[in-house]
Amino acid sequence: MIYITGDTHADFKRRFNMDNFPEQMEMTKDDYVIICGDFGGVWNVGQESKNEKHWLDWFEERSYTLLFVDGNHENFDRLNSYPVKEWHGGKVHELRPHVLHLMRGQVFEIDEKKIFTFGGASSHDVTGGILETDDPDFKLKKKRLDKEYELYRINHLSWWEQELANEEEMEEGRNNLRKHDYTVDFIITHCCSSSTQVLLGGTMYKPDRETDYLEFIKNNVNYKKWFFGHYHDNRNIFDKEILIYEQMIRIS
Ligand SMILES: [Fe+2]
Incomplete structure (x- = not known):
């Protein structure tokens, strides 16, 4: 079984409890739940906080395996420091043996389904800008933005430039798709194509x-369904693209 859901932002309690997700009673570690980015379970600066450790261990103890692509609200300094492993044909960061980050540009073969994954997105909540802590005017700028209720983020504390894919990751995705004749069952991303x-x-x-x-992926890859999060809504875009948020959908 594969279930899919949208952004969690470290708010796991309701979505994954037995009342809201009773299907987990029938699941094993060979069944999967995939989050379409903004997992939020790796956010604290420096190391796993007590709360993060609790939730990562909690997921490890569930009946299923938890998978996620990255969003724009992840601590990329820490996420990228977890060990990289080969798993079901693609690369993952292993947070726990059964809590895995599906890296960008990979094609995984899970439950006899091919899944192309590509996390990342531009943050929309940064209209006030990105502050640098080593800026001599940091405190002044922060105070002004706070006073004006402006949306801003701080580099390496609440914003990371790795939120947006780099050329190497995009190339890796193209190469991996070529190996699979540009044909997969599902595409799972955080943001969507420009159109x-x-x-x-x-x-x-x-x-x-x-x-x-x-957009290139959309125009050049054969796929059955494409799931993405980021825009915090549940909407179908024609018959193949699905924006998903709080829902939990079985796709296999
Ligand atoms: Fe989000």
Whole structure:
């Protein structure tokens, strides 16, 4: 079995409890739940906080295996420091033996299904800018932004440039898709293609190198369904692309 859900932002209690997700009673470690980014379980600066350790261990103790692609709200300094392992044909960061980050540009073969994964996205909640702690005016700028209720983030504390894919990751994705004749069952990402973004929000969301890359994927890859999170809603875009948030959908 494979279930899929949207952004969790470290708020795991309701979505994964027995009342809301009773299907887990029938699941084993060979069954999977995949989160479409903004997992949020690796966020604290420096090391696993007590709360993070609790939840990562809690997921390890569940009946199923927990998988996630990265979103834009992850601590990439820490996420990228977990050991990289080969798993079901692609690369993962192993947070726990059964809590795995599906890395960008990989094709996994799970439950006889091929899944292309590509996390990352541009943050929308940074209209006030990105602050640097070593900026001599840091305190002054922060105070002003706080006073004006502006949305801002701080580099390496609440924002990481790795939120957006780099050329190497995009190339790896193209190479891995080529090996699979550009044909998969599912695509799982955090953001979506530039043209799908327009359908979702008109000019509200700006295209970037990652949404443009996903446009290439959309136009060149054969797939059955594409699931993504990021925009915090549950919507079907035509018959193949599905924006998912709190829902838990069985896809296999
Ligand atoms: Fe999110």
